Amino acid sequence: GNSVTQMEGPVTLSEEAFLTINCTYTATGYPSLFWYVQYPGEGLQLLLKATKADDKGSNKGFEATYRKETTSFHLEKGSVQVSDSAVYFCALVRPSSNTGKLIFGQGTTLQVKP
Amino acid sequence: EAGVAQSPRYKIIEKRQSVAFWCNPISGHATLYWYQQILGQGPKLLIQFQNNGVVDDSQLPKDRFSAERLKGVDSTLKIQPAKLEDSAVYLCASSHRSGGASYNEQFFGPGTRLTVL
Secondary structure (H helix, E strand, C coil): CCEEEECCCCEEEECCCCEEECEEEECCCCCEEEEEEECCCCCEEEEEEECCCCCEEEECCEEEECECCCCECCEEECCCCHHHCEEEEEEEECCCCCCCCEEECCCEEEEEEC | CCCCEEECCEEEECCCCCEEEEEECCCCCCEEEEEEECCCCCCEEEEEEECCEEEECCCCCCCCEEEECCCCCCEEEEECCCCHHHCEEEEEEEECCCCCCCCCCCEECCCEEEEEC
C-alpha cells in the first residue's frame, strides 16, 4: 500500500544549525510529495511540495528534492531559527488520485534552542 | 480571507457519551475533509465531502462516527458512543476541489482536541 515513514523525533538543534528531517515513501507509480508544518496551537500549513521526480520544493529557507531512486523527500534547512520549532509532517497523494487524499507520516518534532 | 474555523477547541467527555464537532470551511471551497490525529501519529482521513456528497469514507468507523454537510458549506462530525481510543485531535480541512491533474492545497483548521475518560 501507500505509506510515508519519517525519522523519529524529537530533533533538538541549536539556532543556526543545519537541519535534515528524513522522509521515505512507498507508493505505486509517482506520487506528489509534501511537507506540512504544525506550529504550537495552530493547524497544519503547507510548507512545500514537489509533483514529479527531481523537482525541488522550497519555501522559507526549507528545501526538499523528490528522489525517485531512493523514494525519498528529505527536508533540509541551512540555518534554523527558534521560530522553526514545530512538528513537521511528510505526506503524499497517490498518482492519479481523484480525491486528493493526503497520506501522512507520523510527524517529527523539531526543537530549536537559542 | 478567513481560515477554516472549528469548534470547540477542546472537549472532555466520559466513555459512552456522545460528542459533536463543527467545521466551517473557507468560503467557496467545495471540498471538506475530516482527519483524526492520534498523539504521536500523522493525521488520518476519516471522511471527505465534495459539496454535500461523500467522496471517501472508507476509514470512518461507521458504527459510531457520522458526519454531514447538508448545505455543502459547514459540516458536523459526531461520535456516539465515544470510546477511550477516540481520544485525538480532529482536524478539518478544505480545498477548492479534489483530485484532478493538479493538487489542490488543503487548508487546515486549528483542530478540536478530544479527551475521552
